[in-house]
Amino acid sequence: xxxxxxxxxxxxxxxxxxxxxxxxxxxxxxxxxxxxFAHGAVYMLxxxxxxxxxxxxxxxxxxALVVVPVVIAAGGVVVERTLIRRLVPLDxxxxxxxxxxxxxxIQDLVRLNYGVVGQPYAKPAALEGRINxxxxxxxxxxxxxxxxxxALTCGVWLALNKTKVGMVVRAATExxxxxxxxxxxxxxxxxxxxxxxxxxxALAGVMAAPMRSVNSAMGADIVIxxxxxxxxxxxGSVLGAVLAAYLVGFLQELAQMYVPAAAGATTFILMAxxxxxxxxxxxxxxxxxx
Amino acid sequence: xxVVIRVSSMPTWGRTVLELRHVSAGYGEATVLHEVSLQVGQxxxxxxxxxxxxxxxxxLRSIMGLHPISSGSIKFxxxxxxxxxxxxxxxxxxxxxxxxxxxxSSLTVEENLRLPRVIGANAWAEERLFGTxxxxxxxxxxxxxxxxxxxxxxxxxxxVLRMGADVVLCDEPTEGLAPVIVDQIAEILRExxxxxxxxxxxxxxxxxxxxxxxxxxxxxxxxxxxxxDNSDVIARENDxxxxxxx
Amino acid sequence: MNRRKTAVSIAATTALGVSACGGGPTALGDDxxxxxxxxxxxVVTDMSGxxxxxxxxxxxxAVKMAVxxxxxxxxxxxxxxxxxxxxxxxxxxxxxxxxKARELFDRQGADAIFDVPSSAAALAVADLAEExxxxxxxxAAGSTDLTGSACNEYTYHWAYDTEMLARGSxxxxxxRGEKNWYIVYPDYQFGQDMTAAFTTHIEANxxxxxxxxxxxxxxxxxxxxMTKALEIKPDxxxxxxxxxxxTNFVKQYNEFGLAEAGIELAVGAMFDTDVESIGATQMSGxxxxxxxxxxxxxxxxxxxxDFKARLDVRPTAVHAGDYxxxxxxxxxxQRAGTDDADxxxxxxxxxxxxxxxxxxxxxxxxxxxxxxxxxxxVVKEAKDVQEAFDYTELVETIPADEAFGPPSSSCDLG
Numbered sequence: 001x002x003x004x005x006x007x008x009x010x011x012x013x014x015x016x017x018x019x020x021x022x023x024x025x026x027x028x029x030x031x032x033x034x035x036x037f038a039h040g041a042v043y044m045l046x047x048x049x050x051x052x053x054x055x056x057x058x059x060x061x062x063x064a065l066v067v068v069p070v071v072i073a074a075g076g077v078v079v080e081r082t083l084i085r086r087l088v089p090l091d092x093x094x095x096x097x098x099x100x101x102x103x104x105x106i107q108d109l110v111r112l113n114y115g116v117v118g119q120p121y122a123k124p125a126a127l128e129g130r131i132n133x134x135x136x137x138x139x140x141x142x143x144x145x146x147x148x149x150x151a152l153t154c155g156v157w158l159a160l161n162k163t164k165v166g167m168v169v170r171a172a173t174e175x176x177x178x179x180x181x182x183x184x185x186x187x188x189x190x191x192x193x194x195x196x197x198x199x200x201x202a203l204a205g206v207m208a209a210p211m212r213s214v215n216s217a218m219g220a221d222i223v224i225x226x227x228x229x230x231x232x233x234x235x236g237s238v239l240g241a242v243l244a245a246y247l248v249g250f251l252q253e254l255a256q257m258y259v260p261a262a263a264g265a266t267t268f269i270l271m272a273x274x275x276x277x278x279x280x281x282x283x284x285x286x287x288x289x290x
Numbered sequence: 291x292x293v294v295i296r297v298s299s300m301p302t303w304g305r306t307v308l309e310l311r312h313v314s315a316g317y318g319e320a321t322v323l324h325e326v327s328l329q330v331g332q333x334x335x336x337x338x339x340x341x342x343x344x345x346x347x348x349x350l351r352s353i354m355g356l357h358p359i360s361s362g363s364i365k366f367x368x369x370x371x372x373x374x375x376x377x378x379x380x381x382x383x384x385x386x387x388x389x390x391x392x393x394x395s396s397l398t399v400e401e402n403l404r405l406p407r408v409i410g411a412n413a414w415a416e417e418r419l420f421g422t423x424x425x426x427x428x429x430x431x432x433x434x435x436x437x438x439x440x441x442x443x444x445x446x447x448x449x450v451l452r453m454g455a456d457v458v459l460c461d462e463p464t465e466g467l468a469p470v471i472v473d474q475i476a477e478i479l480r481e482x483x484x485x486x487x488x489x490x491x492x493x494x495x496x497x498x499x500x501x502x503x504x505x506x507x508x509x510x511x512x513x514x515x516x517x518x519d520n521s522d523v524i525a526r527e528n529d530x531x532x533x534x535x536x
Numbered sequence: 537m538n539r540r541k542t543a544v545s546i547a548a549t550t551a552l553g554v555s556a557c558g559g560g561p562t563a564l565g566d567d568x569x570x571x572x573x574x575x576x577x578x579v580v581t582d583m584s585g586x587x588x589x590x591x592x593x594x595x596x597x598a599v600k601m602a603v604x605x606x607x608x609x610x611x612x613x614x615x616x617x618x619x620x621x622x623x624x625x626x627x628x629x630x631x632x633x634x635x636k637a638r639e640l641f642d643r644q645g646a647d648a649i650f651d652v653p654s655s656a657a658a659l660a661v662a663d664l665a666e667e668x669x670x671x672x673x674x675x676a677a678g679s680t681d682l683t684g685s686a687c688n689e690y691t692y693h694w695a696y697d698t699e700m701l702a703r704g705s706x707x708x709x710x711x712r713g714e715k716n717w718y719i720v721y722p723d724y725q726f727g728q729d730m731t732a733a734f735t736t737h738i739e740a741n742x743x744x745x746x747x748x749x750x751x752x753x754x755x756x757x758x759x760x761x762m763t764k765a766l767e768i769k770p771d772x773x774x775x776x777x778x779x780x781x782x783t784n785f786v787k788q789y790n791e792f793g794l795a796e797a798g799i800e801l802a803v804g805a806m807f808d809t810d811v812e813s814i815g816a817t818q819m820s821g822x823x824x825x826x827x828x829x830x831x832x833x834x835x836x837x838x839x840x841x842d843f844k845a846r847l848d849v850r851p852t853a854v855h856a857g858d859y860x861x862x863x864x865x866x867x868x869x870q871r872a873g874t875d876d877a878d879x880x881x882x883x884x885x886x887x888x889x890x891x892x893x894x895x896x897x898x899x900x901x902x903x904x905x906x907x908x909x910x911x912x913x914v915v916k917e918a919k920d921v922q923e924a925f926d927y928t929e930l931v932e933t934i935p936a937d938e939a940f941g942p943p944s945s946s947c948d949l950g
Contacts, residue, residue, distance in 0.1 A: 003767050010759035117589045118783040118813035130793055139791035142759075170396045171405050177356050178392045182453070183380035183407035211791065212756045213783035213813070217586075221754050256751070256760035261723070263760075264752030 002135045007257040008250070013142045015249025016149030020204040021222065022229045022241040023156055024197030030173030030236035031186075031193045032080075032088055037099040039201050039226060040219030041106040045072055046205020047214045048110060051119045061124040061210070068206050069199035076198030077191055085190070103220070111216040123210030145207050152200070153242055160238060169193060173236055228271045234284020243282055305332045307457055307488050308353065313362035315345075315352050322348045324512040325362065330457070330490060335483045337491040337499040340509035341534050346492040347389060349509070350459050353490070354386050355379050366457070381409055385455025389462045389492070391446040395435025399426055402434045402445055406453045412485060413454025422478065423448050440471035447478055457488040464495050476501050494534060496523060508533075569874045571645070575616035577603065577862060578646040580637055580661060581676070583625035586779045587653040589809040591676045594855040595651040596623045597847055601839075602862035606870075615870050622646060626657050633657035634664065641668040647875045648673065648865055650858050655679035655725055665690040670877050673865060675857040678726060678805065680733075680941065683903040687947035690877055692884065692904045694894075695857035696805070696827050698726070699941040700910050702733035704825025704934055705774070705802050708912045710743035714771040714800060717745045720761045720785070721776035721804075722753035730776040730804045746770050751777075756784045762792035765799060776804040783814045790818050807852045811915055811927040819915040819927070827910045827939075828853040828893050829928040835892045850925035853893075860893035896936040902943040910939035 021043060028036050049068035053059035059067065079102070087094045127141040160166035172179045172186045180186050205219075212218060229248050233240030248267050256263040274282060308330040315323040322345045330336055338346040351357035353364060355376035363372045371379050380386070394402050403419065403426070420427030423444045429437065434445060443463060450458055460479075464472045472495070479502045483489055493499045499506060500520045508516040508530070523530065579596045582588045603619050622644060626633035633652065640646040641664060648671035652658045658677030665672035666688040673692045674682050678701070683693045706717075717738050721727035727750070735745050746768050749761045755777075765773045773794060775785045782803065789801055803810075806824040830840035830850050839859065843851040851859075868883035869875055885901035894908035912932040921927060 003763060006763045006766075007760060010757075010763060013759065014757055111584065115589055116584070116586060116779070117809050118780050120813060120815035120818075122815070122817075130791075137793065139793075141791065167397060167401050167405060171394050171401075174394050174396050175392060177376065178386070178388055179405070180376035181354050181356060181380055181384075181386040181388075182405055182449075183377050183409060184405070185375075185377045187375070211787055213780035213787070215780045215783075215813075217754075217780065218756065221756070252757075253760050256749075257764065260750045260760075263750075264723070 003257070005136055006138075007253050009136065009138055009143075009146075010257075011250035011253035012246065013146045013249070014253060015246035016146045016153070017204065017208070018226065018229055018249050019153050019242045019245035020149045020207075021201055021226050022233070022245045023153065023238055024200035025226055026230050026233065026236060026238045026241035027169065027173070027193055028197040029230065030238070031169060031176070032084065032190055033092065033176065034084055034088065034095045034099065035092065035227070036084075036197070037096060037223060038103040038106065039099075039197075040221075040223030041103040042072060042076065042198050042201040042219070043205040043208070043222060044110065044216065044219035045106060046202035047121075047209040047212070047218060048114070048119070048205075049202065050206045050209040051121050051214055054121065061206075064206050065203065069202040072202035073195040073199035077195050080191065080194040084194070085187075088190075103223070107216050107220060114216060116215060116217065118213040118215040121209040121214055127210075141211060145211070148207065152203075156238065157242075225267055228267045230281075232271050232274045232281055234281025237281065237283040240281055240283030306330070307332050307367055308490070309365040310349075310353070311363045311365075313349070313352060313359050313364060315348055315357055315359040321360075322512050323352065323359075326509075326512070326514055327362075328507060328514060330488060333483070333486055333488055334505060335479070335489045335491070335503040336505045336507065337493045337503045338507050338509055339493060339496070339499065339530070339534070341494075344509045345512040346509050347461055350461050350490065350492055354384060354459055356386075380453070380455075381407060383410055383454075383456035385450035385453050385458040387446045387450055387458065387460040387463060389465065391439075391442045393434045393437070393442045393445060395433060397434055398431055399434050399437070399445060400430040403430075403449055403452055406449055408453060410454025410456060412487070414448075414451040416452070419448045419452060422481075440467055440474075443467060443471070443475060447475065451482065455487065457490065458482065459490050461492045462494065463491070464493070464498050472498055496527060496530060496534075500524060570616055570618075571647070571875055574618035574620055575866075575869065575875050576620050576622060576644065576646045576648075577865070578622040578624065578637075578640045578644070578649045579651050579858070580624045580626055580633060580640070580649050580657075581651045582628050582653050583623075585628045587628065587676065590779075590807050590852050591651055591653045591854050594843075594847060594849070594851060595676065595858045596621065597843065598851065598855040598858040599650055599862040601842065601846070602859050602866060605863065606866040610870060615873055616866070616875065619866075626652070628654050628657065630654075630656040630660045634660040637661045637664045641665075641670050646670065647877070648880075650861055650865075651676045651854070653677060653854075655681070655729075658682060659686050662686055662688060662691040671865065671880060673861040675861050676854045679729060680944070683905040683947060684944035685946040687903055687944075687949065689881060689904075689949050692861070692899065692906060694861040694906045695854060696825075696910070697905075697940070698729045698733045700827065700939055701730065701805055701825045702737045703939060703941070704910050704912045705804070705823060706734040706737035706743075707741055708825075708932060708934065709772060709800075709802060709823065710738050710741035715743040716770040717743060717772050717774060718765050718768055718770035718799075719745060719748045719774045719776070720758065720765075721748065721750060722755065722778075722781060723750040724753050726778075726805075727753070727776045734774060734776075734804070751781075754781050756781070758785050758788045759792070761785075762788055762794060765794060766792065766797060769797065770799060772800045772802050774802040774804060778805055779810070780813075782806065782810050786814050786818055786822070795821070807854070808850060808925045808927055809852060812925060815918075816915060816921050816927055817918040820917045822915045823912065823931070824915075825910055825912050825934075826853050826928070827908060828856045829911070829913065830856070831926060831928070832911070832930065839892045856893040860891050863891060864889060864899075898936065900943060902949060903947045904949065905940060905943065907936045907940045909936050910934045 025039050046068055050064040053064050123141050127144055129140050130137045131140050176186050229244045230241045233244035251266045255266045306329045310328050312325040314325055340346050348357055352359050425441055463475055500523050506518045507514050579599050581591045581595045583592050600621050624636035626636055650673050652661050653676035655677045658674050661672050671690055673694050675695045678698050680697050680699050719731050721731045777785045801822045803824040811819050831837050840851050868880045872879040872883045884899050888898045897908040899906045911930055913928045914931050915927050916929050
């Protein structure tokens with residue numbers, strides 16, 4: 001039983017982590033209709049940002065949590081305005097080629113400077129060690145990551161559903177061109193939405209630095225899982241992405257615990273099942289015609 | 291097909307609010323609109339009649355800026371809007387009712403109403419809207435996707451009324467609706483027209499068209515091939531129905 | 537085919553005869569001794585992927601250093617007066633390795649290929665060595681198949697293999713009383729081979745494998761494995777992960793408090809580059825087996841200093857192995873007086889030697905395995921680390937005869 005609880009907690013932690021990354025991917029796809037394959041590279045840049053700031057200025061983890069996402073989001077806005085923006089009206093395959101190419105360029109630039117070897121990054125002393133929950137003992141840091149991702153997820157949900165900004169984002173996500181016909185400059189709204197999505201990925205990167213290997217390829221593997229997550233959740237549905245993220249994290253961990261051989265495949269089996277039963281994903285709508 | 295006269299424009303009574311000159315548009319290689327020119331005057335209620343694929347919706351979408359045109363120009367309130375993005379056109383006073391009603395299913399009824407910008411002095415206040423459309427008032431907190439087809443069409447109209455647009459572009463507002471509801475919609479459009487707004491409708495339902503509008507453009511294969519008034523439409527009903535393939 | 541082979545071996549014998557008579561290689565004339573007038577060594581390696589820090593540029597540089605040292609040593613007496621070193625990036629894809637190696641042998645006249653990380657790529661190159669009858673000396677791949685079912689008379693295995701790692705870590709630790717093991721491995725060939733080899737040696741020494749856990753590859757989350765280990769409470773948890781997966785594994789081993797729970801960490805295959813990326817603090821106390829480390833003694837350190845002067849990093853055991861392989865190959869050419877592959881192979885077979893990499897070394901003629909001493913080592917305490925890459929401390933030397941498995945019955949080269 002303890003083991004099952006521990007495995008469930010593992011699942012929640014990894015699900016919370018996926019959720020953080022998947023939200024950004026989902027809002028960007030929803031608003032811009034851009035499948036951002038560079039999302040994993042942004043996550044990697046976030047982790048490297050923390051490492052570089054520490055190496056150069058001794059910046060502590062807590063400051064990196066704020067500085068890195070802001071700086072990377074600013075860079076993201078430049079890329080959005082100069083490159084991605086131009087492709088929004090075109091066939092999605094151009095978006096794929098551009099963002100995939102960007103991901104490779106970012107990855108190779110990092111690799112040129114840092115090689116493929118992982119970079120060391122220590123977690124803050126306050127989050128060392130483990131905390132006890134009765135019979136359970138869990139690494140403090142990972143538990144804090146879980147709490148942080150739940151809090152952020154709730155915050156995003158509230159912002160989306162209870163604010164004027166959220167209303168516009170939901171409208172533009174559902175019917176981008178119609179929303180323009182109501183006098184909303186969707187193009188301008190894309191800037192903060194894209195920046196927000198990028199910042200979340202960078203933040204996830206900073207949070208990953210102390211617990212995962214910081215190397216140039218770390219984003220390339222995770223982006224595949226993330227796309228599976230937002231497909232399972234329903235492309236463009238933020239709530240769907242969050243649900244799917246926890247589901248994927250949970251199933252992966254349980255499978256790793258009880259049927260290790262199937263662990264790598266669980267996500268894709270889940271995706272196949274969901275697509276067979278609900279082609280538009282768990283909470284996805286049939287794509288509006290316009 | 292027996293309709294023959296090719297016209298480029300027709301006289302209007304009021305000041306011209308919308309003017310299209312030689313507008314062509316298409317999808318990829320296929321040209322759907324061929325050098326269409328027309329004028330709509332202040333307070334006109336005009337329908338575009340034509341069979342499926344004749345280019346009516348494309349024309350309406352081109353006016354709103356939702357479909358790119360390949361040549362020609364569009365003037366609205368005397369200003370060239372050919373290159374303006376849809377949100378700028380909306381802010382100038384163009385209102386839009388989409389053929390699938392364009393309801394945001396992830397927004398509540400109230401949010402659907404509040405999303406569009408209020409642009410004109412003759413914008414309807416919420417109380418007036420809920421007076422005219424009581425069902426929307428009752429369901430204001432409900433998600434709009436849960437409304438029936440007729441209720442969604444009400445919402446689509448209410449939404450554009452709240453904006454206070456000078457010119458309402460309305461794409462097939464009666465499609466797939468029960469006759470009772472079609473009558474209600476006709477009544478609302480007449481009320482809108484009586485307040486001085488200009489309405490450009492795409493319509494296949496000739497009866498409906500003649501009860502709401504007083505002028506009609508007949509579109510075939512991307513050309514405006516005829517313009518009719520209500521008596522013409524009634525006189526040539528069988529001919530037109532045959533043309534529309536109904 | 538047979539006729540050609542016979543002709544070649546006659547030519548080789550003649551050459552040997554001449555050199556034995558004391559005429560020296562120069563008496564033969566360069567065009568006879570060395571095909572195309574120059575000796576071509578090629579390094580097929582991973583220049584940018586997972587293994588590029590372990591192999592890559594460093595492997596190429598090590599072979600160049602061997603060539604420089606050879607030329608300095610023999611000067612005008614060198615059999616091979618002109619030597620070129622080529623390299624090819626196989627991007628860790630066996631099919632690319634195949635294409636590149638074929639091109640090197642076929643069109644660029646490579647006489648020998650070195651390095652070749654990842655077992656699948658190494659096996660592909662070994663097949664080509666047999667097809668083209670040229671030498672391939674594997675250094676970077678760990679599969680025992682290269683000297684087992686896939687062995688051939690032109691392929692040599694110079695450095696570590698899965699059996700060596702298992703003997704060093706699994707056998708030695710079990711003998712020291714660490715009886716209960718839990719093994720976590722990436723679910724591909726190397727991981728499976730390592731787990732099988734470890735299991736054999738643990739059980740042969742009276743230990744028990746309480747459980748094994750296959751993980752996806754690559755993998756950044758080992759929480760499930762840590763949870764299971766805490767439940768099973770083995771004496772040792774062994775991981776067969778490499779590169780960034782290993783980094784993730786060790787970070788999580790520490791986070792989940794396995795060390796405090798008294799579970800020791802043994803790593804199947806580890807190199808200094810791994811310790812550098814994880815940090816000595818996290819790694820200290822980790823046990824692993826290697827066949828070389830750069831500050832094991834003065835001779836090694838001197839070479840490592842030369843290497844650092846050229847590339848500004850410390851060499852890995854694979855880099856040192858490449859140097860040794862190229863050096864011994866050149867020495868064999870020198871003794872044979874020709875670059876003819878059969879003649880060189882004959883010189884290599886049974887050769888006993890010592891160099892800065894290989895101690896008490898002998899090239900087994902039965903299977904072309906080069907046996908040498910290996911070492912069970914431990915990562916130093918962070919406070920004992922004097923400089924970057926100074927991480928390794930010797931626990932026990934495993935003599936050459938015990939360090940590797942006996943010749944495989946599935947390979948008979950006579």
